[in-house]
Amino acid sequence: MKDKLDIKSFWWQWRGVWITAPLVSLLIILARYFGLFQPLELFAFDLFLKMRSPQPQDDRVVIVGIGEEDVEKIGTALISDEIYAKLLKKLLDYQPVAIGLDVYRDVPIPPGTDELKKIFENNNNIIGIEKMVGKTRQYRVKPSPILKAKNQIGFNDIIADKDNKIRRALLALPSEKAFSLGMYLALLYLERKNITLETNEKNDFWRLKNTVFIPLESNDGGYSNADSGGYQILLNYRGSVNHFETVNLFDVLDNKLPSNWGKDKIILIGFVGESFQDVHPTPYTSRPDQRMSGVEIHANIISQVISSVLDDRPLFKIWSKNQENIWIIIWTIIGATIIWKFRKANNFSKGFIIFIIAEIFLIIIVYVSFLSNWWIPLIPPLMGLISAAGSITIYTARNASKIRHTFGRYLSAEIVNILLETPEGVKLGGERRTITILTCDLRGFTAVSESLPPEEVVKILNYYLGFMANIITEYQGTIDEFMGDGILVLFGAPVMRKDDADRAIACGLAMQLAMEEINKQMTLWGYSPLKMGIGINTGEVVVGNIGSEKRTKYGIVGSEVNLTYRIESYTKGREILISEKTLNILQCKVEIAETKRVSPKGVKEPINIYKIIGIEGNTSLFLPEPKESFITLDKPLQIKYCLLSEKDVTQINYVGIINKIIIKDIEKGAQISLISEQFFLPQALDNLKINLIDYPYCDDIYGKVITVDPNNNCFQLYFTYLSASTEKIMIPTDK
Numbered sequence: 001m002k003d004k005l006d007i008k009s010f011w012w013q014w015r016g017v018w019i020t021a022p023l024v025s026l027l028i029i030l031a032r033y034f035g036l037f038q039p040l041e042l043f044a045f046d047l048f049l050k051m052r053s054p055q056p057q058d059d060r061v062v063i064v065g066i067g068e069e070d071v072e073k074i075g076t077a078l079i080s081d082e083i084y085a086k087l088l089k090k091l092l093d094y095q096p097v098a099i100g101l102d103v104y105r106d107v108p109i110p111p112g113t114d115e116l117k118k119i120f121e122n123n124n125n126i127i128g129i130e131k132m133v134g135k136t137r138q139y140r141v142k143p144s145p146i147l148k149a150k151n152q153i154g155f156n157d158i159i160a161d162k163d164n165k166i167r168r169a170l171l172a173l174p175s176e177k178a179f180s181l182g183m184y185l186a187l188l189y190l191e192r193k194n195i196t197l198e199t200n201e202k203n204d205f206w207r208l209k210n211t212v213f214i215p216l217e218s219n220d221g222g223y224s225n226a227d228s229g230g231y232q233i234l235l236n237y238r239g240s241v242n243h244f245e246t247v248n249l250f251d252v253l254d255n256k257l258p259s260n261w262g263k264d265k266i267i268l269i270g271f272v273g274e275s276f277q278d279v280h281p282t283p284y285t286s287r288p289d290q291r292m293s294g295v296e297i298h299a300n301i302i303s304q305v306i307s308s309v310l311d312d313r314p315l316f317k318i319w320s321k322n323q324e325n326i327w328i329i330i331w332t333i334i335g336a337t338i339i340w341k342f343r344k345a346n347n348f349s350k351g352f353i354i355f356i357i358a359e360i361f362l363i364i365i366v367y368v369s370f371l372s373n374w375w376i377p378l379i380p381p382l383m384g385l386i387s388a389a390g391s392i393t394i395y396t397a398r399n400a401s402k403i404r405h406t407f408g409r410y411l412s413a414e415i416v417n418i419l420l421e422t423p424e425g426v427k428l429g430g431e432r433r434t435i436t437i438l439t440c441d442l443r444g445f446t447a448v449s450e451s452l453p454p455e456e457v458v459k460i461l462n463y464y465l466g467f468m469a470n471i472i473t474e475y476q477g478t479i480d481e482f483m484g485d486g487i488l489v490l491f492g493a494p495v496m497r498k499d500d501a502d503r504a505i506a507c508g509l510a511m512q513l514a515m516e517e518i519n520k521q522m523t524l525w526g527y528s529p530l531k532m533g534i535g536i537n538t539g540e541v542v543v544g545n546i547g548s549e550k551r552t553k554y555g556i557v558g559s560e561v562n563l564t565y566r567i568e569s570y571t572k573g574r575e576i577l578i579s580e581k582t583l584n585i586l587q588c589k590v591e592i593a594e595t596k597r598v599s600p601k602g603v604k605e606p607i608n609i610y611k612i613i614g615i616e617g618n619t620s621l622f623l624p625e626p627k628e629s630f631i632t633l634d635k636p637l638q639i640k641y642c643l644l645s646e647k648d649v650t651q652i653n654y655v656g657i658i659n660k661i662i663i664k665d666i667e668k669g670a671q672i673s674l675i676s677e678q679f680f681l682p683q684a685l686d687n688l689k690i691n692l693i694d695y696p697y698c699d700d701i702y703g704k705v706i707t708v709d710p711n712n713n714c715f716q717l718y719f720t721y722l723s724a725s726t727e728k729i730m731i732p733t734d735k
Helices: 002-013 016-031 038-052 068-074 081-093 113-122 147-148 181-191 249-253 294-310 322-341 345-371 379-406 413-421 443-451 454-474 500-526 559-567 579-584 724-730
Strands: 061-066 096-101 126-130 153-155 167-173 196-198 206-208 209-211 231-234 245-248 264-270 429-442 478-483 486-491 531-545 552-557 576-579 590-598 609-614 629-645 652-665 668-673 687-692 699-710 716-721
Touching: 002 016, 002 081, 002 249, 016 379, 038 322, 038 345, 038 379, 061 249, 061 294, 068 231, 081 096, 081 113, 081 249, 096 181, 113 126, 113 147, 126 147, 147 167, 153 181, 153 629, 167 181, 167 294, 181 264, 181 294, 196 590, 206 245, 206 294, 245 249, 245 552, 264 294, 294 609, 322 345, 322 379, 322 478, 345 379, 413 454, 429 443, 429 500, 429 559, 443 716, 454 478, 454 500, 478 552, 486 500, 500 531, 500 576, 531 559, 531 579, 579 609, 629 668, 668 699, 687 724
Parallel strands: 061 245, 061 264, 096 126, 096 264, 126 153, 531 576
Antiparallel strands: 167 231, 196 206, 206 209, 429 486, 429 531, 478 486, 531 552, 576 609, 590 609, 629 652, 629 687, 652 668, 668 716, 687 699, 699 716
């Protein structure tokens, strides 16, 4: 049973993560599948390439670039067979491994056609090009017939992404049994090293020595539904433009190069000028002048194949789809966990800092992996991290707003948070706990409410309860309920603190001090001042949610609650009375003005209660103790009075006279002498209802007995309710 509760508690504690992470992960994975993140993923790929240190120059590949200056010297961009024949003859003298002619020679351009044919026929290391990929045949370009007959042709097609950048190398078209120019030249170079192309028996992947070339699939890395036709790999550029040694056409024709310049190398021939429309954007391109010529792209492909076999320069590696999805889920969970853990207002800044650190950590992991030639998804997990955090932030903000709108007037924000954080906050039942209980009540307000319109009563109550609620919240009390003009406040539920009793007393003192401000407003409204009594008690109760599955209320049950009400009923005027249990657990010193021995209903033995007028410590508060004065009436007032039992009025009336009026600040009272043989001498703290015999139309008067003198058959009381009109009759204005 306990294990089930622990599991339920754990689930509830992290409910935001369990709900948010799977949903966000699913949405991110679906969005990735439909290509929504591809532009950003490719942008991150490009950025990482630029941030990476340039790779060393590969001197095994050199370029003869035909630029605008060469064309100007020739006088035409249509270069004749004679010039190419001279160029090839001079290059062959350098004894290269192979020569790649990245220039279309599908038709003869005399003069010099016969001489060029002889060079093609007599040399097996000259590789020409053709264009094979196109929507229709008119987009294709045929190769040189002589080189085609000798099978010395490689296609020069390159694959561009949707943003026209070249990130992939097309090595072969297996369906056409054709290699690209770069792959063909790389294979010729490796043959000199006795390394030939093999095929893995398990998966038909190409292998050169120990290097396996895994073809790129349509959804690998940051791609989504990309064209994966042919045998493609990610292009691992060595750097930006002009990274390979490049000489111009007339450097060769005019014999300006060293005699061993091209020995045992691969020499590429191609156009390198902007005007030749053979320049392409790459991951390094941010300006038009940073576009790379097609011949240099082929050089990068050749270098990548050769260096991966001979130099152990790794090819780009990619995780499987399952691994990538798990990676996304992990970071979505991390984002959800961080924000859920630190979602409270007082922890939000800390959570935000940790969240930013997590984002930076993710970027660092992906970049460091990229430096090791692993292309790990960045944007989907980053979006998962942000989306999960954003979802939880929106959820908690809306939920907190709703909860605080409903409960914020009654509970402190901290208590609302704690109630929401625990499964017990939504289930019926409770637990035994020792807490301090405060209850307060306005003396004689029931009589006031009977004499006023309901709207006026509500106005007074709202003003009074608003003041009190703010003070209670300030002292971290829990308002359990408002009961008319009374308030029940808990200290120690649902949050327990060592100083619960001290804060309860300090709260009570602050509430009494606030009555002065409240009564100023009562006077402005034309009402009599209000007087509040407060009772405080400490004891064991059952605290938790009480009610039914349809309607619950957070509250307390137990005899200690009833005792607190009894203690409060003994207050007269503006008193704060506490029980001995509360006094015994106080950490701060309090000032006791009076000790009373009482016998509350339901309690077997008499108990001591204490009138508190101040507390020391961090919340040092003291009530002013006004002096008591007496007014002797020139003409005593005849009265009849009866005992109040609980809230009921007894039917027996007794007669007496008021010969003295007692005034103590806003509190007023009277000394009553008994004059009838049928007299009743009340006990201290009894509540009485009083009427003036000579003024039958005056409002009822209510009071609480404070002292009794049986020897002289008299007693004193303080009025708990005395209307303004009756007060004018009883108390002379000139005194």
